[in-house]
Amino acid sequence: MATKLGKQTYKPDNPPYIISTGTVAGPFEGQGPVGKYFDHVYTDTLAGERSFENAEKEMMTNACFTCLNKVNITPQEVDFFLAGDLLNQTITSGFSALELAVPYLGIYGACSTSALGLAISTMLVDGDYARLVLAATSSHNSSAERQFRFPTEYGAHRKPTTQWTVTGAGAALVAKEGTGPRITYFTIGKVTDMGIKDANNLGAAMAPAAAATMVQHFADTGNGPEYYDLIVTGDLGKFGHELAIKTCITRGGFDLTKNYSDCGIMIYDLEKQDVHAGASGCASSALVTYGYLYRQMLAGKLKKLLLVATGALHSQCSVQQGSNIPTIAHAVSIEVE
Amino acid sequence: MATKLGKQTYKPDNPPYIISTGTVAGPFEGQGPVGKYFDHVYTDTLAGERSFENAEKEMMTNACFTCLNKVNITPQEVDFFLAGDLLNQTITSGFSALELAVPYLGIYGACSTSALGLAISTMLVDGDYARLVLAATSSHNSSAERQFRFPTEYGAHRKPTTQWTVTGAGAALVAKEGTGPRITYFTIGKVTDMGIKDANNLGAAMAPAAAATMVQHFADTGNGPEYYDLIVTGDLGKFGHELAIKTCITRGGFDLTKNYSDCGIMIYDLEKQDVHAGASGCASSALVTYGYLYRQMLAGKLKKLLLVATGALHSQCSVQQGSNIPTIAHAVSIEVE
Structure with a gap:
């Protein structure tokens, strides 16, 4: 329950x-x-x-x-x-x-x-x-x-x-039983469409969905961004990351500048690995959170994490037919005692 | 619970x-x-x-x-x-x-x-x-x-x-509350592969998955096929329907000949509408069960229904690459008092 x-x-x-x-x-x-x-x-x-x-x-x-x-x-x-x-x-x-x-x-x-x-x-x-x-x-x-x-x-x-x-x-x-980090809250997203049609700019398409889910999560729980040691979005990349920060300020007055990063920025060295705006793909947030951050939590270096994984729900066909790119974000709070 | x-x-x-x-x-x-x-x-x-x-x-x-x-x-x-x-x-x-x-x-x-x-x-x-x-x-x-x-x-x-x-x-x-037919049991399927590669013969690919889930459902619940007024698979078509009957006999000794049909057979007039082996598609079982059979239940003409919806999980790419067609079936028991 x-x-x-x-x-x-x-x-x-x-x-x-x-x-x-x-x-x-x-x-x-x-x-x-x-x-x-x-x-x-x-x-x-x-x-x-x-x-x-x-x-x-x-x-x-x-x-x-x-x-x-x-x-x-x-x-x-x-x-x-x-x-x-x-x-x-x-x-x-x-x-x-x-x-x-x-x-x-x-x-x-x-x-x-x-x-x-x-x-x-x-x-x-x-x-x-x-x-x-x-x-x-x-x-x-x-x-x-x-x-x-x-x-x-x-x-x-x-x-x-x-x-x-x-x-x-x-x-x-x-x-149900065992040891390890626990899932303490989650927020299920709604599908968002801000009119973006460019499948080469998914960060901009997904950032409003990420911001909407984060603002909802903070409002619903009463825990602001400062509750978490780290907040990560899934794969917004560097442009989407900036846009999410701005949108959380304008839509909810929440300041993400202190403890917020993006798995799409963390997984590659954006200076040395030529990946342009950063990473995308389901494995971006899965590798960073299930791999790197999970181990940080087991080691006691990270206690409260908010994972906000973002998805662009378009298909090649929908883009070719000129439809906007619908996006979504779901948030999961993971904590160790 | x-x-x-x-x-x-x-x-x-x-x-x-x-x-x-x-x-x-x-x-x-x-x-x-x-x-x-x-x-x-x-x-x-x-x-x-x-x-x-x-x-x-x-x-x-x-x-x-x-x-x-x-x-x-x-x-x-x-x-x-x-x-x-x-x-x-x-x-x-x-x-x-x-x-x-x-x-x-x-x-x-x-x-x-x-x-x-x-x-x-x-x-x-x-x-x-x-x-x-x-x-x-x-x-x-x-x-x-x-x-x-x-x-x-x-x-x-x-x-x-x-x-x-x-x-x-x-x-x-x-x-949670209200009136209408109730979901009294469900059986979640495992993915099956019997070596079928032909995307024009999905009934044969899906019938073993349907049979496996039905046999499991009958064994798990202790309710045999006779418990239900009607058992319907989703979209096996006429060849898959025959194969499912045979497989339920050989794998579990369960006789489906008395009260079993297939939404892919029921939705079209197979004599007059030129649909070859029958219907397929997600809407096949949705229209027949959520539409026709749901109304039969509301009218008291049908009391105990087992819906066994079948899915072929291939993609065009997987078929072109020569992979077998993986299939699955999930069963839901719907009853009115």
Whole structure:
């Protein structure tokens, strides 16, 4: 059971534990500033497979088994597998569910999936429908670029606002009992449309959704930004990050300048790695939070984290047909005592 | 709270009510044997829009508002909107969520979405995370055919095993309190792969998943097929329907010959409407169950229904790359007293 705060936020009566995580990344991500915190870094983006799509499946499956193996839990003990990704028909998640053979609930939130999975897992665990839920997501630069934009081989020019899709996968095991950081609140977002049509400027499209969810979260809980040691958005990149700061001030008077960063900025060295505006992709927030920040929490270096994962819900078809890009953001508060 | 029965089935302590449904369909579906039970039948598959994708969005949004209006409930009163569809990045659901402005949980189960939505809604309502959840799904023949197979204008030959994607949308409002049929059990499926690669034979690909979930449901609950007045699968078509009957006998000794049909057979007149093996698409089971069968339950003509919605989780890309078609089925038991 939970207490509903305001219109969109929930406080579980028995906050579930994130008892384990698994993170795997591509070589380029392994070279980034937080690369040493991932469980496995592949030496090749094909990950030993014959297509980038198969490589992504290998990565998600590996992240899941890594997560389970760390705490000696078998797939048979897991009540539900919740997963989503960017590929059409979330095929990575479907194939990974086949490998795991766990009852499967497919979800879709684009790059907000890292938080969406944790939020739904919390409801299932705290609502007494599950003891153990495995939540996963993934993205792959080469499979995503050719699906949403152009095959990499075309050598299409990238704009200054373009972000670099992260290659990797993350999984988190949410449990009724155990040890580890706990999910203390979550805020489910509404879909936002501010008229952006440019799929090369997703940070600008997603920043208003991130700001709306953060302002709602602060208002619903009564905990302002200062409650958290760190607030991270999923993959706004440097322009979206600036825009989110401005929007939180103008819409709610909340000052994010002291303790707010973006996983899309943290995962790469924006000076040395030529990724333009930063990172995007479901794996951006999954790798940074399930990998780097989770370890910081276990080490006691970080106590209160607000993950605000952002998703652009467009398709290649909707962009080609001239539709605006609808976006969403879900927030999850993760705390250690 | 729920009682978990076996490995995959749940019995909610307080079975939620389906207090309303909304169904809208294309003109071809309106001409079918159950067409008169839909709330709205469009005279044109474009539904007044400029693309088939926009038409599908119009249909899902219309189904949702129709569902809410029947019971005088506004979107602001709904805790969560759960939706999924077949289009890439489930764009229909994303755009409908924008129109509704309800906190949105995106789901993906291909044509199993009608049951997946009801099952997750049940967990949120019975787990005390929601009072009202709106679950919706849709498909459109013209948007699906050009995405998964060929644009209709090509006039590509259809195989005897090919199914016809249903044009329409369905929504169901799941509530903690109220009147109407109740969700008394559900069984969450695992992903199945029996080696089928032919996207023109989805009934054969999905039948083993349907059978596996049904056998599991009967075993977990101790209620055999005879417990139900009617058992319907989502969109197996006539060949998949036969295969499901055989598989339930060989795998579990369960006899489905007395009270089992398939929404993909029921929605069209297979003699007069040239749809080859029957219907497919998320709207197949949504229209038949949320429309026709829901009204039969309200009228007291049907007391115990088992909906087993089936999904083929492939993408056009995965088929082109030669991967097998992974499939899933979720079962939901709906009963009136």
